[in-house]
Amino acid sequence: MATIHVQQADFDLGAETAALTGGRTDIGGIGSFIGVVRGTAGGRDISDMTLEHYPGMTERAMMSIAETAEQRWFLQGCTLIHRVGLLRPGENIVLVLAAAPHRQAALEATAYLIDWLKTRAPFWKKERFSSGEARWVDAREEDDAAAARWGAL
Amino acid sequence: MATIHVQQADFDLGAETAALTGGRTDIGGIGSFIGVVRGTAGGRDISDMTLEHYPGMTERAMMSIAETAEQRWFLQGCTLIHRVGLLRPGENIVLVLAAAPHRQAALEATAYLIDWLKTRAPFWKKERFSSGEARWVDAREEDDAAAARWGAL
Amino acid sequence: MKILYFAWLRERVGLGEEDVTPPADIDTVARLVAWLGARSSGHAAAFAPTPDGRRLVRCAVNQDFAQPNSPVAPGDEIAFFPPVTGG
Amino acid sequence: MKILYFAWLRERVGLGEEDVTPPADIDTVARLVAWLGARSSGHAAAFAPTPDGRRLVRCAVNQDFAQPNSPVAPGDEIAFFPPVTGG
Numbered sequence: 266m267a268t269i270h271v272q273q274a275d276f277d278l279g280a281e282t283a284a285l286t287g288g289r290t291d292i293g294g295i296g297s298f299i300g301v302v303r304g305t306a307g308g309r310d311i312s313d314m315t316l317e318h319y320p321g322m323t324e325r326a327m328m329s330i331a332e333t334a335e336q337r338w339f340l341q342g343c344t345l346i347h348r349v350g351l352l353r354p355g356e357n358i359v360l361v362l363a364a365a366p367h368r369q370a371a372l373e374a375t376a377y378l379i380d381w382l383k384t385r386a387p388f389w390k391k392e393r394f395s396s397g398e399a400r401w402v403d404a405r406e407e408d409d410a411a412a413a414r415w416g417a418l
Numbered sequence: 419m420a421t422i423h424v425q426q427a428d429f430d431l432g433a434e435t436a437a438l439t440g441g442r443t444d445i446g447g448i449g450s451f452i453g454v455v456r457g458t459a460g461g462r463d464i465s466d467m468t469l470e471h472y473p474g475m476t477e478r479a480m481m482s483i484a485e486t487a488e489q490r491w492f493l494q495g496c497t498l499i500h501r502v503g504l505l506r507p508g509e510n511i512v513l514v515l516a517a518a519p520h521r522q523a524a525l526e527a528t529a530y531l532i533d534w535l536k537t538r539a540p541f542w543k544k545e546r547f548s549s550g551e552a553r554w555v556d557a558r559e560e561d562d563a564a565a566a567r568w569g570a571l
Numbered sequence: 572m573k574i575l576y577f578a579w580l581r582e583r584v585g586l587g588e589e590d591v592t593p594p595a596d597i598d599t600v601a602r603l604v605a606w607l608g609a610r611s612s613g614h615a616a617a618f619a620p621t622p623d624g625r626r627l628v629r630c631a632v633n634q635d636f637a638q639p640n641s642p643v644a645p646g647d648e649i650a651f652f653p654p655v656t657g658g
Numbered sequence: 659m660k661i662l663y664f665a666w667l668r669e670r671v672g673l674g675e676e677d678v679t680p681p682a683d684i685d686t687v688a689r690l691v692a693w694l695g696a697r698s699s700g701h702a703a704a705f706a707p708t709p710d711g712r713r714l715v716r717c718a719v720n721q722d723f724a725q726p727n728s729p730v731a732p733g734d735e736i737a738f739f740p741p742v743t744g745g
Contacts, residue, residue, distance in 0.1 A: 279432030282452070290457030290507035296528075297450040298521060299435070300745055304443030316744065317665055319737060322721035347744060354443035359745050368451060368536075368658075369564065372529050375449075379521055379745055387718070387737075388744025389665035401666045404741030411522065453658055469657065470578055472650055475634035500657060512658050521745075532658055540631070540650075541657025542578035554579045557654035 266342035267331035271323050273350040276360050285342050285362050292341050294368035296375035298361045304354035306402075310395040316349040316358070319387035323347070330381050334363065337377075338370040345378060347388060377415050384412040419495035420484035424476050426503040429513050438495050438515050445494050447521035449528035451514045457507035459555075463548040469502040469511070472540035476500070483534050487516065490530075491523040498531060500541060530568050537565040572645055574607065576617070577652035580628065583617035592645070600630050601639035603649065617651070629654055659732055661694065663704070664739035667715065670704035679732070687717050688726035690736065704738070716741055 268284070270276070278299065286292050302314050327345050334343060344362040352358060359382060363374035382388075390402040421437070423429070431452065439445050455467050480498050487496060497515040505511060512535060516527035535541075543555040572591050576584045597606045608618040621627055630637045631650045643649055659678050663671045684693045695705040708714055717724045718737045730736055 277432060278435055279430060282431055286454065286508075288508065290455075292454050292508075293456050294454065295452045297452075298525060299448045299450075300521065301439065301445050301447065302443075303446050303519065318744070319662070319664055319718070319721075319739065322718055322737065325721055355439075355441065355445075366456065368453065368532055372451060372525070372532075376525050379525075383521075383745035384742065385723070386744050387664070387739060387742055389740060390743045391665070401740065402743040404743050408745075471657070472575070472577055472631070472634075472652065475631055475650065478634055536658035537655065538636070539657050540577070540652060540655055542653060543656045544578070554653065555656040557656050561658075 266335060266340070267328060268342070268344040268346075269324055269327045269331060270346045271318060271320075271327070271349055272346065273348060275348070275357055276346045278360065281344050281346065281360060281362060285344050285364050289341065289364075291366065292364045293366045294364070294371040296361075296363045296365075296368070296371035296373075298359075298375050298379045299357055300359040300379070302352050302354050302356050302358055306392055306394075311354055312393050312395045313351055313353045314393065315351050315391045316347075317389045317391070318347070318349050322387050326386055327382075330378065330385070334374045334378055338363070338365055338374040340365050340370065340374055343374065343378065345382065347382065347386065349388070380408070380412045380415065383408045419493070420481060420488060421495070421497040421499075422477055422480045422484060423499045424471060424473075424480070424502055425499065426501060428501070428510055429499045431513065434497050434499065434513060434515060438497050438517050442494065442517075444519065445517045446519045447524040448515060448517045449521070449524035449526075450516075451512075451528050451532045452510055453512040453532070455505050455507050455509050455511055459545055459547075464507055465546050465548045466504055466506045467546065468504050468544045469500075470542045470544070471500070471502050475540050479539055480535075483531065483538070487527045487531055491516070491518055491527040493518050493523065493527055496527065496531065498535065500535065500539070502541070533561070533565045533568065536561045572603075572643065573648045575648065575650040577650065579653055580617045580651050583613050584611075585613045598642060598644070599639065600632065600637050600641045600643055600649070603643050604628070604630075604639075604651075627653060659690075659730065660735045662735065662737040664737065666740055667704045667738050670700050671698075672700045685729055685731070686726065687719065687724050687728045687730055687736070690730050691715070691717075691726075691738075714740060 346360040361378045365371040393399040494517045499513040518524040546552040
């Protein structure tokens with residue numbers, strides 16, 4: 266039931282939610298998270314960001330984690346969309362949707378999926394500052410800690 | 419920054435999200451939860467549900483809790499929409515959106531707001547079964563427990 | 572004093588709203604419940620405890636949640652309703 | 659053996675992908691890293707530890723995350739990259 270996309274194009278939150286739930290009457294709640302490009306990093310202005318990924322491994326790993334979440338929380342479906350390529354501040358980066366009979370499963374699965382995407386999915390961000398300088402973003406230890414609370418991934 | 423609506427009409431998830439974030443570049447993540455009318459309760463088919471509320475107190479209480487969440491998680495904004503009147507299985511009941519610089523604040527605030535709406539906002543559901551029989555939904559103790567984890571509300 | 576009833580309390584009382592003028596010694600939510608319960612069989616049914624003694628009715632005074640010992644006064648808006656089930 | 663490089667490893671090596679045929683005793687990720695590091699100054703820079711000795715490079719063998727002692731063999735697809743920063 267999982268929908269997985271790695272794409273340059275933006276996603277449509279309403280359309281993806283409708284596709285996930287469309288016509289069903291057994292879903293009680295849909296959790297979602299959208300990640301957005303921020304306009305500053307460490308107090309410096311960002312002009313844009315480039316997302317690189319590992320084609321093949323990315324989709325395979327995303328499908329695997331989506332199926333794990335569906336089983337762990339008895340989800341009725343979930344959607345993972347991650348954008349790649351050049352993105353500007355204010356643009357969407359990532360979408361997670363999780364549908365379940367009850368809200369706590371939907372919200373926990375949403376948190377799990379985004380924690381996992383941050384720490385185990387092969388994507389890398391390169392920020393370009395308004396000065397023209399560019400740098401690869403360092404991994405954050407808080408992200409590993411957030412992912413670790415779910416046990417072995 | 420909070421947007422509060424109590425309305426019979428459905429909401430548009432994409433439009434509400436765009437209204438919350440529109441043009442800003444300081445938001446890092448948007449958490450959301452949508453509650454949906456399920457087609458069965460206790461194994462019996464539901465034909466529809468009627469949501470009653472306490473006009474005046476509802477909006478006042480929703481605004482108060484939204485402001486509390488905005489301060490506690492340093493939100494950049496949040497949206498609470500609760501539908502009232504006659505709703506059928508598969509229809510949306512409630513929308514929570516929370517925008518923050520980082521994902522954990524956005525997701526925690528989303529969970530807090532929906533837990534609060536379930537336990538402290540003056541709404542009441544009456545289910546009508548396909549048999550024609552109708553009954554007021556009983557409050558769930560799990561909901562009180564979920565709300566209690568946030569401390570005094 | 573303006574009294575509001577919601578959900579199954581409204582159905583049992585048979586009214587969504589009524590204006591009442593209780594005696595001056597009816598100065599808490601608990602005393603008001605006892606006084607209202609004597610107004611009609613519908614009121615009595617609405618405020619009756621369950622067979623296992625649980626208090627099912629919740630109260631708000633001037634749109635804030637209140638307790639049995641919360642004060643009530645002339646001019647207040649006082650609402651009675653079951654535990655909430657929205658969301 | 660197909661070797662892939664991503665993010666700053668790709669930039670330092672100067673290649674996104676290369677086909678290599680290491681000797682038969684290059685049978686773990688750690689040995690492959692040592693062998694690849696000797697191919698060019700770009701490779702050496704890519705695989706160098708930080709001044710404080712942290713291992714910055716992550717590896718996947720046939721698209722699964724791997725460890726320094728994970729086996730590698732002819733025909734494998736082996737990718738090197740920094741800790742991930744998506745989401």
